[in-house]
Amino acid sequence: MFSFVSKRLSLMMMTKVCCFQRNFSSALPPLVPVKLPSKMETHFWYVLPDEVKSESLLSQYSELLSPREKKNLYHMQGDQFKKSALLARVLVRTTIARYQTNCQVNPRSLKFKKTIYGKPEVDWENGDKWCPPPLHFNISHTSSLVACGVTVNVPIGIDVEEKQRRLKNKILAFAKRYFSPDEVKLLTAISDPEIQRQELIKLWTLKEAYVKAVGRGFSAAPFNTFTIRARVVKMGGFHHFDTQHSEASEIVVESSDDPENLTRNWQFALLDLAGSHYAAICIEKENSAGGEAGVPMRLTVWKTIPFVEDERVSGTGAVVPISGLIKQL
């Protein structure tokens, strides 16, 4: 009985401490809070660095970083790159901070750690101990777009790449070096070099997203040991998905190392984002028993400038599904 009482007291105290940190920065307005995504729902936030022009805002953003993050930033070369690296840290901190429903969390106070495989996650222990949501996140950035995906209960991996990205190596040589034989076959069959390049970049983002979702590092799932392909799924209901056709394409992953087909647990979406990027999202399906076919990924997308403006862009021209079963909210 005693331990229950003291536990309750310390919970109340910690909650108070947690809630007192409202004025984390007198200059910055509070973040607009958001409800956690529900099961099988994915939230996707992105920032366009070119839209963040204010030097004073960027300077305030820098103040949100941990000493180590600031040090890493200091050592980075190239202004564009430095800016997108800064925005990546700001985006992940502010995004996670938004989901605190019990009390406000200072994005500056969030601590991060890595799993034994090197995947970043929130370290709730030292920070705001009593408000931990079971959220998963993953970030990806290019110099022109910074993104953060969020899920609850299931792992997520994302990757973004500029649509115009050119390889330094020859496309097929690259594919032969890194992709699976089936994927090489598919790419080789494309005669138009520009289409071939686009398909390679799309495939790359999907493979990256998968490896990041699995979270065991590049070497645990070498790219050439699994194949990602789009599979046509005939659906009964017309308006179930974003595509108006009665056929939708589902993206699946097959592993040559994995005859058990544990790869049936993963769900993918591939988007054309902001007209400039391919964005791939990979999440684990919650209930993998049997693996329900044809369940879409429920996706909400926001374009944001943290503390300044948030715009929900899912369902607009900024988010165009390319493949995968997606339902935009």
Next chain:
Amino acid sequence: MASVTGTSACMTSLSCSFKQTQGRISSVNSVSLSINGKSFPSLRMRSAPRFRVSCAAKPETVDKVCQIVKKQLALPADTTVTGESKFAALGADSLDTVEIVMGLEEEFGISVEEESAQTISTVQDAADLIEKLIETKSA
């Protein structure tokens, strides 16, 4: 000790003879060395990155890696790339990194396993791995 080759400045690591020294050097600007038992006064380096004292790759190897990295990342000519440079800090994303690995494989005639590729974070790491692979190949 810096050797400047061509237009790119590439710092060479200290060679094997310094293996006798104590572990890692922690301070940024001053280095104190003990060579073969004799200790030397602190050497002040003007803008030195941390030196890793290890049995390191040949300067030519490090230099070639620097060149391949600069080319892949399309870095401006005046960018300093040294053995200590981290790929991540130079702006390399995962796609750049695998392209760099591919470039290194072609240049040096080696094959890099994913496990090894994952451990590379600096130019020096890459150069050391390359030499190890070359050595293993010719053994």
